[in-house]
Amino acid sequence: xxxxxxxxxxxxxxxxxxxxxxxxxxxxxxxxxxxxxxxxxxxxxxxxxxxxxxxxxxxxxxxxxxxxxxxxxxxxxxxxxxxxxxxxxxxxxxxxxxxxxxxxxxxxxxxxxxxxxxxxxxxxxxxxxxxxxxxxxxxxxxxxxxxxxxxxxxxxxx
Amino acid sequence: xxxxxxxxxxxxxxxxxxxxxxxxxxxxxxxxxxxxxxxxxxxxxxxxxxxxxxxxxxxxxxxxxxxxxxxxxxxxxxxxxxxxxxxxxxxxxxxxxxxxxxxxxxxxxxxxxxxxxxxxxxxxxxxxxxxxxxxxxxxxxxxxxxxxxxxxxxxxxxxxxxxxxxxxxxxxxxxxxxxxxxxxxxxxxxxxxxxxxxxxxxxxxxxxxxxxxxxxxxxxxxxxxxxxxxxxxxxxxxxxxxxxxxxxxxxxxxxxxxxxxxxxxxxxxxxxxxxxxxxxxxxxxxxxxxxxxxxxxxxxxxxxxxxxxxxxxxxxxxxxxxxxxxxxxxxxxxxxxxxxxxxxxxxxxxxxxxxxxxxxxxxxxxxxxxxxxxxxxxxxxxxxxxxxxxxxxxxxxxxxxxxxxxxxxxxxxxxxxxxxxxxxxxxxxxxxxxxxxxxxxxxxxxxxxxxxxxxxxxxxxxxxxxxxxxxxxxxxxxxxxxxxxxxxxxxxxxxxxxxxxxxxxxxxxxxxxxxxxx
Numbered sequence: 067x068x069x070x071x072x073x074x075x076x077x078x079x080x081x082x083x084x085x086x087x088x089x090x091x092x093x094x095x096x097x098x099x100x101x102x103x104x105x106x107x108x109x110x111x112x113x114x115x116x117x118x119x120x121x122x123x124x125x126x127x128x129x130x131x132x133x134x135x136x137x138x139x140x141x142x143x144x145x146x147x148x149x150x151x152x153x154x155x156x157x158x159x160x161x162x163x164x165x166x167x168x169x170x171x172x173x174x175x176x177x178x179x180x181x182x183x184x185x186x187x188x189x190x191x192x193x194x195x196x197x198x199x200x201x202x203x204x205x206x207x208x209x210x211x212x213x214x215x216x217x218x219x220x221x222x223x224x
Numbered sequence: 225x226x227x228x229x230x231x232x233x234x235x236x237x238x239x240x241x242x243x244x245x246x247x248x249x250x251x252x253x254x255x256x257x258x259x260x261x262x263x264x265x266x267x268x269x270x271x272x273x274x275x276x277x278x279x280x281x282x283x284x285x286x287x288x289x290x291x292x293x294x295x296x297x298x299x300x301x302x303x304x305x306x307x308x309x310x311x312x313x314x315x316x317x318x319x320x321x322x323x324x325x326x327x328x329x330x331x332x333x334x335x336x337x338x339x340x341x342x343x344x345x346x347x348x349x350x351x352x353x354x355x356x357x358x359x360x361x362x363x364x365x366x367x368x369x370x371x372x373x374x375x376x377x378x379x380x381x382x383x384x385x386x387x388x389x390x391x392x393x394x395x396x397x398x399x400x401x402x403x404x405x406x407x408x409x410x411x412x413x414x415x416x417x418x419x420x421x422x423x424x425x426x427x428x429x430x431x432x433x434x435x436x437x438x439x440x441x442x443x444x445x446x447x448x449x450x451x452x453x454x455x456x457x458x459x460x461x462x463x464x465x466x467x468x469x470x471x472x473x474x475x476x477x478x479x480x481x482x483x484x485x486x487x488x489x490x491x492x493x494x495x496x497x498x499x500x501x502x503x504x505x506x507x508x509x510x511x512x513x514x515x516x517x518x519x520x521x522x523x524x525x526x527x528x529x530x531x532x533x534x535x536x537x538x539x540x541x542x543x544x545x546x547x548x549x550x551x552x553x554x555x556x557x558x559x560x561x562x563x564x565x566x567x568x569x570x571x572x573x574x575x576x577x578x579x580x581x582x583x584x585x586x587x588x589x590x591x592x593x594x595x596x597x598x599x600x601x602x603x604x605x606x607x608x609x610x611x612x613x614x615x616x617x618x619x620x621x622x623x624x625x626x627x628x629x630x631x632x633x634x635x636x637x638x639x640x641x642x643x644x645x646x647x648x649x650x651x652x653x654x655x656x657x658x659x660x661x662x663x664x665x666x667x668x669x670x671x672x673x674x675x676x677x678x679x680x681x682x683x684x685x686x687x688x689x690x691x692x693x694x695x696x697x698x699x700x701x702x703x704x705x706x707x708x709x710x711x712x713x714x715x716x717x718x719x720x721x722x723x724x725x726x727x728x729x730x731x732x733x734x735x736x737x738x739x740x741x742x
Contacts, residue, residue: 090523093505094488098447119505132507132664133488135447151409152604155654156567156642157595189491189658191448192412193236194640195271195565195572204450208239 071105071140078103079111087118093129097136106137142177142184144222147201148210150174150187153194162198162215163187169219183222226259227303228280232334234267234419235451236412241292242275248296249277258304266420268334269574270321272595278316279303287316321571321590326552328540328560329533330576333420338455341462344423350468352539356431357476359542361391364435368538370546372558377403377494377531378606378635378711380557380624383538386528389518390436393526400432400441400480401503401522401529404456405487405494407446408607410566410638414532416574417562418445418452421536422459423468426482428535430473431542432528433480441480442522444499446487456484491608491662495710496529498664509664510710531636533562552578557623565591567604567640577622584618587641598643602727604651606635608658609715611722612651631722633715648727652697653681655719659712670713673704677720684731694724694731 072078082103086095096115100107107130116126130136148154148163167173170185177184193199196208202218210218231237231246246262253260268276273289277299288299288311295311302309313319327333336343344350356364369384390398402425406414418425429441445453460482463469471479485503487493493502497511500522521527537559541549550558557579563586565572570592587593587600594600602612611632613620620626627634642651656677663670677700684693701717708714724731 091485091503091505094502095485095505098486098488125506128507129505133490135487135489152608152651152654153410153567153638153640155651156640156646188448189662190407190409191235191239192406192415193239194410194412194567194638195569195574196236196240196274197567197572199239206235206239206451208236 072103074104074108074110076110076114079108079114083111083114083118092119093121093126094133097130097133101136105140109138142181144182144203145184145186146218146222147186147188147191148174149189149191149193149197149199151190153190154198157197159198162210162212165212166215166219169216183219226261227253229260229262230265230278230280230285231262232267232274232276233264233338233451234274234416235449236271236416237267237274237276238451240271240274240290244293245275245277245291245296248293249300252296252300256300256304258300263337265336266333266338267416267574268316268322269330269416270319270571271573272571273313283315285316287313287319289313321573321575324590325576326560326578327576328549328552329424329536329562330417330421330574331540332424333417336421338420338422339458339462341423341466341468344421348543349423349539350427350474352542353427353431353468353474356434356542357474357478361435361437364431364542365391367541367546368435371541371549372553372556373534373537373541373549374557374624375531376533376537376561376636378633383530383534386518386530387432387435389516390438390526390528393519395526397440397523397525398436398438399522399525399527400429400436400438401500401527402429402441402443402532402535403494403496403499403529404443404445404449404452404532405499406449406532406636407491407494408609408636408638410604410640411564411607411636412566413562413564413574413637415449415452417532417536418449419455422456423463424536424539425456425532426459426463426469428538429482430468430480431538432530432535434473434476434478436526436528438528439479439481441482442503443482443484444487444493444503445484447489453484453486460484491658492664492710492712495712498710500527500529507664509666510712512709533636554578554580554621554623555625557625561622561634561637563622564638565641566638568594568596568643569641570595579623580621582618582622583613583620583639586622586639587618591641594641594643596643598645600641601644601646602642602648602651604640604642604719605638606633606718607638608655609633609711609718610635610638611718612648612726613722614726617726631718631725633718648723648730649681649685652720652723653678653685655716656681659716663712667707667709667713669704669707670709670716673700673708673713674716676700677704677716681720690731698724
């Protein structure tokens with residue numbers, strides 16, 4: 067299932083920011099909420115967050131860029147994350163990552179030209195006893211092998 | 225008749241099809257007119273048997289696994305007619321893998337419904353808090369200190385001393401922070417306990433709150449664990465409804481409230497000061513210590529920050545007494561450790577046992593060796609910052625000091641097994657790469673050292689001036705180890721140097737580049 071996001075809308079963005087702005091240390095909470103709504107954190111939202119929290123734009127931009135999770139543009143229709151940490155490496159994850167890159171024609175961290183699939187590395191889903199593991203649009207997959215990976219890629223390309 | 229079935233809702237079980245199996249069971253039972261109640265529990269931690277299906281019988285639970293959707297019809301028939309089934313494993317509690325464990329922290333995990341406060345209480349939950357409320361602050365501190373509990377996140381700092389420092393600090397507000405930013409590969413104990421027995425963590429944090437005089441707590445859970453976030457939020461709501469969070473907890477004069485905060489994919493936020501920065505809404509930049517978080521922590525206030533497993537160990541200590549906990553273990557490592565067996569392993573999962581068990585027992589005996597069937601060549605203990613140990617060190621007992629004496633660390637208790645196809649040069653390079661990507665950038669040895677480390681190991685892999693570059697890597701590791709501000713830069717040398725020391729043959733100069741250059 068593909069996540070459905072709203073198109074960026076300043077009024078809606080302001081609502082989301084206002085909803086969380088009173089919490090202590092709200093910056094990450096707000097950035098998460100914006101990304102959940104719009105699929106990414108639109109650049110136009112950064113000064114709005116800064117104003118709401120009485121911070122400088124640079125500070126909010128700094129937070130936004132520090133964390134791997136936050137996107138500055140929408141991801142592809144499907145996001146396939148492959149765990150690339152040691153437990154999955156030990157269980158054959160390297161070969162699977164190379165296979166996914168070859169099949170999709172993009173390297174980890176990129177989106178296919180048709181915007182269908184974003185392929186990303188993830189550093190540990192905590193499924194290390196059923197490695198290698200992957201996540202397709204929030205769905206977890208353990209004991210990944212070539213066959214399962216190929217099926218995931220077909221599903222993601224649809 | 226009605227069947228009471230148990231299927232895990234643990235992320236590790238869902239990843240191998242537990243949801244599908246639960247759904248298939250429900251549908252097949254409806255089709256056959258069999259009444260079933262399916263309880264979604266946490267995981268027992270035997271991941272090679274997941275999806276595990278258990279059925280309640282007058283003699284206790286009987287386990288079946290690993291169950292696939294295709295097995296469901298035959299399994300239901302066998303259950304309904306009480307006939308044999310190929311996947312029948314026997315009474316769950318009698319399974320050797322579980323029976324050999326000492327489950328103090330994980331006693332309820334996989335047994336109860338993690339969404340049900342009543343189930344938690346029916347299985348001994350909140351006894352620790354009850355006793356804590358009757359004891360008062362000083363006596364609780366004595367119990368926690370006497371138990372010998374040390375920080376389970378990896379650093380092993382005595383929990384009682386940390387709590388005492390915060391208790392003695394004077395401030396208008398104090399905080400309890402639970403570090404659930406379990407980023408180490410090969411570890412999943414925090415995830416399991418949050419998904420399988422979240423009230424235990426809440427109880428431990430509440431006890432900490434009444435001990436030190438804090439009324440607000442935060443649980444910082446990594447974004448890679450959406451199921452854990454959901455489980456903890458549900459448990460917090462249930463605890464509030466049940467009067468175990470909020471004002472006048474359990475009818476006492478104490479107030480304590482909890483909030484989940486979600487990380488955003490930064491490994492370094494597992495470092496406590498970086499986590500505090502992140503909670504405050506900033507970049508996860510490590511703070512210099514002192515001041516300690518116990519004096520100057522979240523929002524500048526005295527803060528107890530402990531790992532999930534440390535808080536989760538506390539209710540048992542209060543309920544059963546410090547001695548009951550301290551009776552387990554060896555040397556200065558008291559109690560039990562939830563050890564996680566991961567990577568290329570036949571029987572991977574969570575094994576909670578007293579300190580002192582050796583690596584050989586864990587990997588060969590309990591873990592059953594590799595699932596590829598090839599010989600075990602190396603294990604990495606303690607996550608991306610832990611050392612690689614060869615077979616010759618498999619007599620090392622699981623104990624903070626024993627690992628330190630061999631230039632390793634037990635960290636958060638994860639063991640990642642590698643077979644003989646592993647290339648230790650690549651593992652050494654990965655350790656540096658990971659550090660380079662995840663460095664917060666505050667201190668130079670970590671920020672720049674890791675990148676230089678990647679480049680230099682790359683040269684070694686390419687056969688360029690191998691012995692000179694090996695010496696350079698060792699020197700660089702020395703700088704990182706002693707010059708970095710936190711464990712990220714400071715411990716990245718552990719995997720690198722251990723790979724160099726114990727697997728030197730992988731780094732031997734290869735003359736092929738010279739030949740290839742002809």
